Amino acid sequence: MKLSFSPEDEQFRQEVAAWLQQNLTGEFEKLRYRGGPGDEHMFPEERKVWERKLAEGGWTCVGWAKEYGGRGCSIEQQVIFFEEYARAGAPGRVGHIGEGLAGPTIIAFGTQEQKEKYLPGIVAGTQLWCQGYSEPSAGSDLANVKTKARFDEARGKWIINGQKVWTSLAHESEYCFVIARTEPDSVAHKGLGFFLIEMDQPGIEVRPIEQITGTSEFNEVFFDDAVCDAGDIVGAPGDGWKVAMGLLGFERGVSTLGQQMQFQNELDEIVRLAKSNGAAQDPVIRQRIAGAHAELKIMRYNSMRILSGQSGSDGALQKEALIYKLFWSTWHRSLGELAMDVLGPECEILEDGPYELSRLQSMYLFVRADTIYGGTNQIQRNIIAERGLGMPREPKGAAK
């Protein structure tokens, strides 16, 4: 066990910090601390320019192997990159779904042709991705996907029909990865395919969903004879569930670090606020802040532990990554409540009309989604108890 970074790694830290200091200036100054989860609607165009700026400096996909256009950073360097990125207050990444999910999936399961076609656009920060999983009748029961993919022999293309929902950033994205049923009469996780679909085509319509924040980050996406090239299915028809589940594994690795750094910035803002408005004198607020700090520290330690390959080997829950979603989402929801309690009576007063929320107000509302999307807390507890602890499975209704 060695809980510190080497001198070479600290030198890398200087390099990251220096680049950010030189480049997060001028037109990008206003992006500081903006555009994270719940704040995605802020400055989308400017953040796209920033994404390309990052790419020019070689700071996108830092953990990818060099052969795929990445920087080939070690785990330590990736940790440091995310730390410094957050410390500089650099904005929420518009390219995170491509870099964190689509890209690693294509690298792991894709063909050479798919790698050549899609990876360079992700690395360059010019092509953004969204995730087409949930449907109106496939929420917690994700395998109940109804969207259909039919191969049209005459045109040599897949034809997609159906509807996706809660699709983050669909309105900003060039591509969407979609799970759809390739075998019409199949049920549950059998008979699905994993498709890479271009968004800008007549068969796709994106409708924003207005959220309780008054803004729209999620969308409905309608597929009406949308087309997808024969070469744009990842894995074989019928293997879509395997690919989709493989992708979820990427959500629990290094990409957790960026999220935790965002949390750290939010907590730091709350601590600053509590010190300045006197709330920090209140012993109850003080203890809650201390508790939030301690729990965030736990998330960071655990990411380090998982990334150093420790998970499971010391009697831990073998599938300990299962618990991360439940823990962070519950923590974040409490952080929103804490932020409002630190603000006191001011918490209900908006920055400006019409319905312009402060960053903390926006966070307070957005965290209500955290305990629901990506598997509700209740679904997470089922998974932890059944797969983690080995408790008896709940009888399920017959699939229709």
Added chain:
Amino acid sequence: MDFTFTEDQLLFQESVRDFLQNEVTCERIRASWETDSGRDTALWNQLVELGLTGMTVPEEHGGLGMTELDFVLLAQECGYVALPEPLVHTVMVAVPMLNELGGELAAEWLPKIAAGDARVVVGLQQCLLVEDAHIADLLLLQQGNVLVAATADQVFLKHNESIDPSRKLFSVEVQAGAQQIAEGEQAATCVANALNRGALGCAAQALGLAQRMVDLSVQYTSERQQFGKPIGSFQAVKHHMANVAVQLEYARAPTHRAAYAIANGQELAAYAVSHAKIVACEAANLAAKNSHQVHGAMGYTWEMDLHIFMKKAWALANTWGDTGFHKSRIGDRIFAPRAALGAGATFA
């Protein structure tokens, strides 16, 4: 950066786990409740033979010369079986205090501890009572601003019954002849370090206790049937255990981090220990509460083993610094004027 244990450390844990689970059964613990001392000399001798009492004794004094980081996984295993013998106290608190004091005292007593010829206990004012004073050959006691060393014939003991029948607690009155061994800053440092190590020992044992209660509950709810199904298949039951699994899993890293901080003499050890003590004891108390709930009425009986672990978890949560004490140490650090917080401070 490496947040893992070595293969040797994990192998050692495995062999000690096997030994403890074979030897320290619930029947044996219940039998010890019926004896006067509550202690099992045969078992202690086995621990000595395995080299465990001398783990943190330096090699020149006949020990293994290992650190708190090497021992923390073993302390978890001691918790898992609710070991009544004061092994964690010996290795984590008594021996390190003698190491710190050094000199003739260390040269005389450390080899005896490693060889199983003597037992030494530490008593701090923060803990009110002294654990296992009745079997100690030497007691290192905080008396205000000084530390004294008293042999068994230099103390008068009064037994205080614990809610956990395995714990033996005593108020200690020092008689004439006891020797002052440290004062002023040295004494204060020794006391502070002992408190941190004792609290770390509680945290590690709490992890083991929580794991044991989870295992007992998973087994019970998989077997017990109601409405024609194992009760563990019902969400209302399994969610209780999932909540414990989360708390428990996430209490491990802070505990290991604290052991690392102590073993490496890091300035933040006190804060890291407080963090570990709070989350590990909270996990154990939640495990106790939810395990009782899912065991139904059976868990309320003296006959069921659950209370052996629940009572120890409860006792550990409030000794070696209670929750309020440890929470305020964390708060003080976070609200300090130039606190090392922020995104760059992962290991600060």
